[in-house]
Amino acid sequence: MTAVTPLFRAAGRLVSPGGSNGNLTILTYHRVPPDIDPLLSSDQVDARKFARHMAVLAECFNVLPLPEALERLERDTLPARALSITFDDGYQDNYTIALPILQRHGLKATFFICSGYINDGLMFNDIIIEALRACQSSALELNWLGLGQLPVQDMTSRRGCAEKILSAVKYLPFQEREQACLRVWETAAPGKLRPRLMMTDEEIRHLAAQGMTVGGHTHTHPILNRIDLDSARQDIAQNRRLLGDVIGQEPLIFAYPNGRPVRDYGPEHVKLVRELGYHSAVSTAWGVATKSCDRYQLPRFSPWDDNPKRLVMRLLKNAMTGQHPLTAPNLD
Ligand SMILES: [Zn+2]
Structure with missing residues (x-):
């Protein structure tokens, strides 16, 4: 006490x-x-x-x-x-x-x-976050989300990128949101296993x-x-x-x-x-x-x-x- x-x-x-x-x-x-x-x-x-x-x-x-x-x-x-x-x-x-x-x-x-x-499932927000954690590039091309090319060379830029993607997809219709998350994973962490x-x-x-x-x-x-x-x-x-x-x-x-x-x-x-x-x-x-x-x-x-x-x-x-x-x- x-x-x-x-x-x-x-x-x-x-x-x-x-x-x-x-x-x-x-x-x-x-x-x-x-x-x-x-x-x-x-x-x-x-x-x-x-x-x-x-x-x-x-x-x-x-x-x-x-x-x-x-x-x-x-x-x-x-x-x-x-x-x-x-x-x-x-x-x-x-x-x-x-x-x-x-x-x-x-x-x-x-x-x-x-x-x-x-x-072994992952919620949509975690797919985005874990995709950025696993990413091996220094920039991600996200024109298809209206976000242009975003830097992901360090943890600070990755956090910023994750926040932008999450705001862009959070209120999409459910199926569209699922598809967008899969596409982010394939763009950032192609072929990697999800945690x-x-x-x-x-x-x-x-x-x-x-x-x-x-x-x-x-x-x-x-x-x-x-x-x-x-x-x-x-x-x-x-x-x-x-x-x-x-x-x-x-x-x-x-x-x-x-x-x-x-x-x-x-x-x-x-x-x-x-x-x-x-x-x-x-x-x-x-x-x-x-x-x-x-x-x-x-x-x-x-x-x-x-x-x-x-x-x-x-x-x-x-x-x-x-x-x-x-x-x-x-x-x-
Ligand atoms: Zn919840």
Whole structure:
């Protein structure tokens, strides 16, 4: 315990009091690389930063498994300073790096997994990043993406190039985006084998056996607003069924891919997620979950601070001010 922990706990009780005024901070993590990865964004959380985060959270917050926290939010029995930890996508480093750190602090987390990439798949953003990591040229010709010729002679230029490609393809129709990613791979890393980045079935099963929660995150991670409703239904349903096959029970909590209300998903998807059997869902709108939130669009928060005090201050500020996130209107 540090000297300021009692102060943070007292401040936390004020802004996140529990009971009928309870609010729940839900954190989102993605990859947890072993070291700072120069090709990932600057707000990445690597193993060292993740370990610092967990140490602070275990000291200053009441970290609850998300299903228990949501039930207690509903019943007005949340403790003060309530917080839940989630991971999106199903990266293998969540299992190899984050899980042992969580366990060291006795913390439980929820892992929202895209079933289409389990074992040896790669998500579109990772195809781009890994293509640039494997690239052996000093420049890439990307006229076909409207990007001209981009330098890739060092890690800084490769990171810049990856960002430009990601912005150019992210909102393309799903099939077009897949094709564009394959073309980038063939241009940057022709004939090279893709690395393994995602968890295996066995690892997901083991996560669940350790008391971690597995949640749905679609099969292929489409931006739901960019595909038709039938395809969205199939993708969400297939993900839920396949995860059910892996862990022995279908998941009850869902995370929208990309997750920005209105921009990435709409009220029709909120309705769909409920119809397909989910009990609740989380977005990526920043905020804090309260009882008045739509339980199918619970806001989350992504902290990036390295400094423990700044991390706690940011979380407390979010708990104090982030109670009215933008949500897609509910159809019912
Ligand atoms: Zn995702």
